[in-house]
Amino acid sequence: MRARLLDPGRWLGAHLGLVLLFLYLPIAVLIVLSFNESGLPTAWTGFSTRWYESVVVNEKILGAAAITIVIAAVSTLIATAIGTLLALGLERLTNNALLDGLVFVPGIIPDIVLAIALLSFYNLVFTGLLGLKLGLWSVIVAHVVFNITFVTAIVRTRLRHFDISIEEASLDLGANEVTTFRKITLPVILPGVIAAALVAFTLSVDEFVVAFFTAGTTITFPIQVYSMIRFGVTPEINAIATVVVVVSFVLVLASQRLNPEQV
Amino acid sequence: MEAHRELIRIEGVTKRFGHLVAVDTVSTTIRENEFFALLGPSGCGKTTLLRLLAGFEAPDAGRLLLDGRDLVGMRPYRRPLNMMFQSYALFPHMTVFDNIAYGLRQERTGRDEIERRVNEVLALVQLGGFGRRRPHQLSGGERQRVALARALVKRPQVLLLDEPLAALDRKLRVEMQLELKRLQHTVGITFLIVTHDQEEALVMADRVAVMDRGRILQVASPDELYEAPGSRFVASFIGESNIFAGRLRIAGDAVTLVGERGTWHVAPAAPGHAGLADGAAAAIVVRPERLRLAPAGARASLEDPGAGGGLVNRVDGVLSDVAYLGSTRKYVVELRDGTRALARVQVGQRGDDLAPGTPVGATWAVEHGVLIADETASPASPGA
Numbered sequence: 001m002r003a004r005l006l007d008p009g010r011w012l013g014a015h016l017g018l019v020l021l022f023l024y025l026p027i028a029v030l031i032v033l034s035f036n037e038s039g040l041p042t043a044w045t046g047f048s049t050r051w052y053e054s055v056v057v058n059e060k061i062l063g064a065a066a067i068t069i070v071i072a073a074v075s076t077l078i079a080t081a082i083g084t085l086l087a088l089g090l091e092r093l094t095n096n097a098l099l100d101g102l103v104f105v106p107g108i109i110p111d112i113v114l115a116i117a118l119l120s121f122y123n124l125v126f127t128g129l130l131g132l133k134l135g136l137w138s139v140i141v142a143h144v145v146f147n148i149t150f151v152t153a154i155v156r157t158r159l160r161h162f163d164i165s166i167e168e169a170s171l172d173l174g175a176n177e178v179t180t181f182r183k184i185t186l187p188v189i190l191p192g193v194i195a196a197a198l199v200a201f202t203l204s205v206d207e208f209v210v211a212f213f214t215a216g217t218t219i220t221f222p223i224q225v226y227s228m229i230r231f232g233v234t235p236e237i238n239a240i241a242t243v244v245v246v247v248s249f250v251l252v253l254a255s256q257r258l259n260p261e262q263v
Numbered sequence: 264m265e266a267h268r269e270l271i272r273i274e275g276v277t278k279r280f281g282h283l284v285a286v287d288t289v290s291t292t293i294r295e296n297e298f299f300a301l302l303g304p305s306g307c308g309k310t311t312l313l314r315l316l317a318g319f320e321a322p323d324a325g326r327l328l329l330d331g332r333d334l335v336g337m338r339p340y341r342r343p344l345n346m347m348f349q350s351y352a353l354f355p356h357m358t359v360f361d362n363i364a365y366g367l368r369q370e371r372t373g374r375d376e377i378e379r380r381v382n383e384v385l386a387l388v389q390l391g392g393f394g395r396r397r398p399h400q401l402s403g404g405e406r407q408r409v410a411l412a413r414a415l416v417k418r419p420q421v422l423l424l425d426e427p428l429a430a431l432d433r434k435l436r437v438e439m440q441l442e443l444k445r446l447q448h449t450v451g452i453t454f455l456i457v458t459h460d461q462e463e464a465l466v467m468a469d470r471v472a473v474m475d476r477g478r479i480l481q482v483a484s485p486d487e488l489y490e491a492p493g494s495r496f497v498a499s500f501i502g503e504s505n506i507f508a509g510r511l512r513i514a515g516d517a518v519t520l521v522g523e524r525g526t527w528h529v530a531p532a533a534p535g536h537a538g539l540a541d542g543a544a545a546a547i548v549v550r551p552e553r554l555r556l557a558p559a560g561a562r563a564s565l566e567d568p569g570a571g572g573g574l575v576n577r578v579d580g581v582l583s584d585v586a587y588l589g590s591t592r593k594y595v596v597e598l599r600d601g602t603r604a605l606a607r608v609q610v611g612q613r614g615d616d617l618a619p620g621t622p623v624g625a626t627w628a629v630e631h632g633v634l635i636a637d638e639t640a641s642p643a644s645p646g647a
């Protein structure tokens with residue numbers, strides 16, 4: 001008995017359990033409440049999917065969700081293309097810590113700083129000089145900015161194990177540079193690129209601060225949720241949040257499967 | 264195989280990486296259907312020379328001619344040579360079949376012909392039936408064969424092999440040496456191999472270029488390199504050798520080498536003798552199997568070594584180590600000046616009964632000593 005109490009494996013297991021509980025208990029509560037008939041956090045009155053049904057017919061929510069998916073999809077595509085090329089260039093052609101830092105900073109500075117910076121920049125250049133109104137496009141550009149950072153970092157982990165001689169072998173066997181990129185380089189790093197895209201998509205979908213500042217009158221999904229929540233947490237929001245949790249979880253799992261080395 | 268037409272001509276090629284001169288005004292020629300080896304220690308520039316030929320690097324000076332056409336400036340995918348990489352560089356996302364077919368597909372070869380030629384080359388490297396596997400499902404030896412097949416399938420004029428056997432274990436490596444040689448005969452393609460392993464070069468190549476610090480020191484057949492090394496570096500790099508250094512003294516017909524350890528006779532016909540003048544820094548190279556050992560008390564056995572009962576050279580020392588090598592035994596003799604000499608004696612033959620600690624005399628027939636210029640000697644005043 002004593003021996004078992006002293007077994008470090010048991011304590012590590014208990015520790016892990018506590019940490020996971022700490023991380024996931026609030027989310028578990030949210031998920032449970034989203035199925036609560038009464039909708040009140042104070043009393044369980046029975047299982048129901050009525051809040052999900054009411055979300056599905058709420059046009060405001062659906063409209064915001066559609067806008068967010070458009071923003072996420074477009075910004076992910078652009079950021080993945082630019083970020084992948086940037087990763088190739090940084091990994092192959094440079095060895096400069098300062099440059100690496102410059103590329104990574106937009107992803108880790110506080111969102112609020114990035115948001116204010118982008119807003120001032122947009123106001124000065126686009127609305128001020130060109131007379132453009134903020135909207136869908138400005139959120140997309142803003143999301144591209146920080147997503148490039150994450151895409152680059154993830155693709156670089158993949159490139160670090162890339163044997164450059166397979167590109168030389170391709171050239172040697174008669175393929176030119178373009179064919180070599182299409183047939184060799186891209187397919188080999190593709191799992192990393194897709195993983196990066198999934199992360200970028202996830203980040204874009206639930207990004208609030210930057211979107212809030214740069215969206216003009218456009219209402220994204222997180223902004224919609226925020227405006228609903230100002231009048232108290234409605235059971236509908238529990239349902240929406242549950243859907244988002246599940247989708248994010250699936251995307252992250254998929255991304256890790258594709259690129260096991262990423263952190 | 265005996266066609267001696269010149270295929271590759273390397274003319275004064277230099278390649279620098281920053282301050283490092285990787286290849287230093289190298290010139291040589293490689294003949295058609297030849298198995299040619301570039302041999303040297305790591306960093307000697309042999310791989311760079313190969314990469315210059317493949318087109319992955321551009322020379323800073325000089326010309327690289329293939330069949331009279333200058334390759335410099337030609338993109339790698341336009342050059343009629345293929346390379347087998349040290350890492351094999353197999354495409355991890357393709358099957359064995361697709362790896363090998365890759366080069367043919369770039370030429371827009373027809374589907375049926377691709378099928379036929381890939382299977383043909385798979386059979387050639389004894390990997391029939393492996394077409395649908397992926398590289399990660401293969402052993403190291405199998406991967407090596409796929410890499411070889413992929414480079415051969417386009418029937419290049421020259422096959423470049425960069426340390427092709429380095430990643431294999433010893434047994435497989437020895438097998439593959441003969442296998443590569445057989446294959447070269449079968450396909451009749453010029454093979455240019457880069458290796459740091461002298462055994463590999465000697466076993467496989469028709470001719471070997473020994474490289475050191477960006478330069479080619481000697482180009483010769485394996486026998487010639489072993490029997491008549493042209494420099495001290497080549498003598499010590501190829502096989503084991505005893506090197507006795509000194510200054511050459513030429514007095515009429517009598518040629519001697521005067522060193523700190525003694526004075527030795529030099530055979531009048533010793534290869535390399537012609538190029539050296541009186542007083543030149545030189546060395547005598549004696550291969551271990553040419554050295555005879557006898558207990559110091561005994562008269563140096565004069566009846567055996569010289570073919571015509573000629574002159575014999577002698578050094579004295581104490582036997583310090585004996586190693587059994589199967590058919591021969593290696594004797595290490597500690598010479599009086601603290602240097603060592605190696606002798607290799609057939610097991611059971613005369614001289615093979617000495618125990619460590621015995622004072623011995625080591626002798627060699629004059630004609631078995633190869634005279635070479637000693638490029639490592641300081642240019643001090645002649646006459647030690």
